Amino acid sequence: DLPTTFDQPVHIAVIGGTGLAQLEGYEPIALVNPLTPWGYPASPIAILSHNGVNIAFLARHGLHHQFAPHEVPNRANIAALRHLGVRCVIAFSAVGSLQEEIKPMDFVVPDQVIDRTKGIRPFTFFEGGVVGHVGFADPFDKKLADIVKTCAAHMKGDGVVLHDKGTIICMEGPQFSTRAESHMYRSWGGSVINMSALPEAKLAREAELSYQMICMATDYDCWHSYEDVNVEMVIKYMQANSQNAKRLVGGVLDQLSKIDHSDLVQAKHWEGYSTGSVKFM
Ligand code: ADE
Numbered sequence: 001d002l003p004t005t006f007d008q009p010v011h012i013a014v015i016g017g018t019g020l021a022q023l024e025g026y027e028p029i030a031l032v033n034p035l036t037p038w039g040y041p042a043s044p045i046a047i048l049s050h051n052g053v054n055i056a057f058l059a060r061h062g063l064h065h066q067f068a069p070h071e072v073p074n075r076a077n078i079a080a081l082r083h084l085g086v087r088c089v090i091a092f093s094a095v096g097s098l099q100e101e102i103k104p105m106d107f108v109v110p111d112q113v114i115d116r117t118k119g120i121r122p123f124t125f126f127e128g129g130v131v132g133h134v135g136f137a138d139p140f141d142k143k144l145a146d147i148v149k150t151c152a153a154h155m156k157g158d159g160v161v162l163h164d165k166g167t168i169i170c171m172e173g174p175q176f177s178t179r180a181e182s183h184m185y186r187s188w189g190g191s192v193i194n195m196s197a198l199p200e201a202k203l204a205r206e207a208e209l210s211y212q213m214i215c216m217a218t219d220y221d222c223w224h225s226y227e228d229v230n231v232e233m234v235i236k237y238m239q240a241n242s243q244n245a246k247r248l249v250g251g252v253l254d255q256l257s258k259i260d261h262s263d264l265v266q267a268k269h270w271e272g273y274s275t276g277s278v279k280f281m
Helices: 073-082 142-152 179-187 200-206 231-258
Strands: 014-016 026-031 043-051 053-059 088-097 113-117 165-173 192-193 210-219
Touching: 014 073, 014 231, 043 231, 053 073, 053 231, 073 192, 073 200, 088 142, 088 200, 088 231, 142 192, 142 210, 142 231, 192 200, 200 210
Parallel strands: 014 053, 014 088, 088 210, 113 165, 165 192
Antiparallel strands: 026 043, 043 053, 088 192
């Protein structure tokens, strides 16, 4: 019965991953499902009110987890958020750990990414006459990362462990890695691995959104032992950790809604193109 249109600005968004398909404890004030030039987003976007600030929540894999990582409509997701006025995105993801010290249930705020998707996912807004090349040397947003780190530090007493940097490998999937690949990613300096960081982070950059991923380790991938990663393991740890994940996102949203986030909200203007040339809606 919620309104399906919303015309106030929404600057902050959370993209939920596996195990975080909704954000409880926030009052939904609208549920919008905008049709973008790239189709509908993976799920209707819930607009939540928090300390009088509007927050958009989008379930990356759909409300019923119906989109496999290679099927997620990333362009529609990002375009729909942009259309709502979103300027900063906190994105959650379950990840495998590639390092002994990153234990299942630990959180990681990555600062780098290595693209191991296979180029089969639509990965850019810039095509069909719109030519643009955005910088991606630092794929994540340092200011958002700092907020996440501060919030996690406050939860340390409750056993929340957060690694404040790391390289995420984004693989194509949907199959997990071979042992040889897993060892190779470790030799590359990979910290964690998932199937969802890209092209989401690239599209967010093209759409001039500040973007930071928060990773939750659910397994040690297959390099670690002969107990190979499987979906049951991922879901078991996700569920065990979902309370902490929800508390962490709650803390981050408290901060984001309190601070003057006008500098986060500020669009980055890329040389050589203006977002005006991409019609997000
Ligand atoms: N997501 C969660 N665990 C993963 C793993 N080991 N590899 C790829 N994606 C994952």
